[in-house]
Amino acid sequence: MITPGLFYLIGALLLLLPIREKMTYILAILMTTAALMMTFYLVPGDRVQLEFLNYTLTPVKVDRISKLTGLIFTFGGLGSVIYCFRICSRANLRLIFIFIGSALTVAFSGDLFTLYVFWELMTISSSFLIIMASDGTKKTGYYYFLIQVAGGLSALWGVFLQYAATGDLALKTIEAGIPFFMIAVAIKLAFVGFHTWLPLAYGKAPFYVAVVLSIYTTKVGVYVMSRLLPGIDILAYAGLFSALFGIGMALLQTQVRRFLSYSIIIQVGYMIIGISMGTVAGITGAMFHLVNHILYKTVLFMAVGVVVYTTGKDDFENLGIMGRKLPVTSIATLVAFLGIAGVPFFNGYMSKAIIKDAVNEPLLTWGLNLMSFGTCLLFLKFIYYAFLKKSTISLDKQPALSMQVGMGLLTVMMLVIGIHPVWLESVTNMDVAIHYFDKKHLVSGIQPFLWSIAIFILIKKYVVKNYEAPLPYDLYRQIAKQVVTTGYQLSNYHDGKLTKYLLWTTSTLIILLALLLF
Template identity: 30%
Template sequence: MGDTLMSLLSHTNPGFIVILAGMLAYVIRGEIPRAVVTIGGPLLGLAALVLHSALSEPLATLNMMDMTFVLYQVERVSIVFGLAFLIAATVNSIFALHNKDPLQDSMALIYAGAAIAATFAGDLITVFVFWELTAVSSVFLILKSGTPEAYKASMRYLGIQILSGVLLLMGATFIMGEFGTLEFDAFISEGEGLSLQDDPGAIFLFVALGIKAAFPLLHNWLQDSYSKATHTGSVVLSAFTTKLAVYALWRFFPGEDSLIWIGAIMTVFPVFFAVIENDLRKVLAYSLNNQVGFMVCAIGIGTPLALNGAAAHAFAHIIYKGLLFMSMGAVMYRVGTTKATELGGLYRTMPFTAIFCIIGAASISAFPLFSGFVAKSLTMSAVGYEHMTIIWMMLLFASAGVLEHSGIKIPFFAFFAHDSGKRPKEAPFNMLLAMGIASFFCIWIGFPFLGGTEFLYGLLPYRDEAMVYLEQSLWTTDHVLTQMQLLVFAALAFIVLNRVKLYPPEKRGVVLDFDWVYRRPLYHALVWTGAVWSKAGPAMTGAALRLSRRVYNRIEATFSPQGELSRGPLSAGMAIWTSIVLAIVMVLALIVGPH
């Protein structure tokens, strides 16, 4: 019995277990049994991953319609992403224990499970199915906010996510035509992907992944929806969609040159929006853009060190970004807003949330001894080794920018700065526990001699290169010194500008971004078109109908059995002559045609 269970677990995609737990969470109404399922599901998924029986070969397949669907295949890189997703799903379930909302619990787990299942899928159709499931399930986490703004944002979110899925399917169709199969093993291998120049389907795939990864100009769904999700929903959303896209980029497009610039631009532009944004959850969404940019850039560079950097960064980022969203989720839950203008001084009654937020902020800023330093250093070094001066400067600039918006702005304006007079209770125990677990990972991974850095580097796809980097480059005096110089001088700039009152005060309002294009001019154009059609439409339809009726009547009057051409002896003669001409043509064709 035990052996059968072990064998079953070792051949089951951990994502399926989490999805099943999500379905159960909806039907189980008791709070304690539902808590057991929501936390136990991801933990069982972790057990399944640990027990996986083989690397780089199909562990579960489905044959249907003359095609083989690889439902479960474990690669080294999928372990990094899958493990981070499973940890995030477990921590998120703990964070949401107070919710008592079966629908949110259920959708959060189905969403997480779909992302995990896609990470361990071995063919494009299986990825497509779970790609779409992530979109459909996650939209409930925005909808459940219950506000009209959240409803509109969720519809915009759903539209663009489904579009991404459709593009992925189109890409899959081309790849099927080119390679005759959709199994990854036939057209990609670890570190070798598709070519945008040679593979027509690759372009569709690239845009599909670009939407989910929130490439520049395709990024607005992220800020739009994450800031309007429920206080637990934004935590869940922050972990999966963009990182699933990063995983897919890692598999399909390692070394794709255009990703270097796309990623570098992604790291830089959100910094400017984040500095003037008032909603701290939106600031975190911009920060998410910035962090994913580092990963995208590393994938574009494509060397083993850079690809290790992208995977390590994703692992650390899923945890520390979740931690930051959790701290803002706790503030949202207790205060009802995350707008900087309405916060400040919350440390008095929410000190533990403040401490956890600071740990997340130190991690994302890549302070030595925290996880961000261990992860981001790989990418920065990989860019340096390739002597890409401009890209390296952009990433360095973005690193200082991260300190501004996530390292300082988030904790400072929420918990310190001016006293808002609000004295909310500390976050509930389950939230503190979840934040505590995430904080533990941030420190364990980042602090030397605790074994966390070795654990993370040992998981990476190019393990040997990672271990050499760990021994020779990570903790060198000059590396730690230069990182501390960058961050401490940036912090000094904050203090100086704040003291001389040059730091722009937080102000209520929205910040225009590229979504202005479709929420204003395009929206107005559509409204105008609708108004014009409502007036001109009936008249134009009437004219078209009258015209087509006259044409039909004329044709009928000419060609029908009672029509002009059928009247009199002419029609009979014409029929005879037509038959004669046809017979001549057929005889000629028989004589002169090919034999």
């Protein structure tokens, strides 16, 4: 047995061969399909162990959660690779394969060493994807890389502390180094305060790169949180705060990809709350929401990518091209909108219903309803610009067939899960014993949506207002500027003059002596 991620990693190597463009597509389809099929037939309970430098490692471990995550990662990988066929260079396709393969390997890792190695390989491959896109994205790629490396170093320090305390590298609930793992996961989740890389990277990277990143980066953070940090009550309230922050920031955006980036923070809030419950129902609901979120958010990024591809821009004003010129994109967008809004019989409804059932705290229940209302209100703005507002935007070119096929594949899966949600349970044997379409859940699912329509009509002129993009305050950039300034000032003292060096040395010795004496 091997990890399905190996198919993607081997595929990346095969793409180095000097083969024709048509063969590149065939190879990509074969590898992505093979990974999906292998994941489907994995049996929970299977594992692979090996000895490495006197450590017992488990590079592959299968259970119901890892299989569920692997299935959506491989299915999303198939859809996104098809989407990228005609618009992505072979070099970038290789990096995409490495990135997806690394994410899949993390999902099936059974020890902290394997997780950390491929966690960092995700960072390296995705950073190069952004940096190599164009000269205009190099700074963005460097910024993204530095933030992700900071999270990786925090995770590494957590691994050291966990091993020192337990003598074990097994992937399980953490006993030591919890603050460091929390920082690492918070960066990957784009938790408020650690989120600055998300709208920057997704907003400036090529749209097909944003599609791929939206599937894996934050979702790997969710998966790792479910493994290492379940049941920490305070994180549920932190997740609620982060989601409400995402709603406020999304409202102010004029660029659609930044808007979608902040809405990721909202949806991740649901997952944080579910995992923080620490119950089977809460964690299962969070992981089902991870599946649903990957489907509808990826479709939305793909739809915006089609707008960018055909018009050259991704402002809200350009969305009007959907309703008039792009029928396939329009249908996919509407299905994704109803899914993210949690409307009954669409996929987001089932996972939100499970999470709401798992939460017993009144404040969190109120917060979940507010998050649902805010999400619906925000995306009514999206739908208004796409289908209701008059637009004079014209098509510069038609979308590639591969883009529509990739988007359509994920849209069909959304419809299947929405209409028959127990299918997702049967595939993974994760029974949550919930009646999805009883009166209680139907009312809970439709109320935020109906309220948001009424409120949107009342305050439409404020919601669709062209807000001036707020000047972002980035603490990390300010810290970097201070470090650079301080370093520059200190460098002025290193001028090669012996008397100054002797003064530095003498002063340091006096200070050390004083510390020793007192």
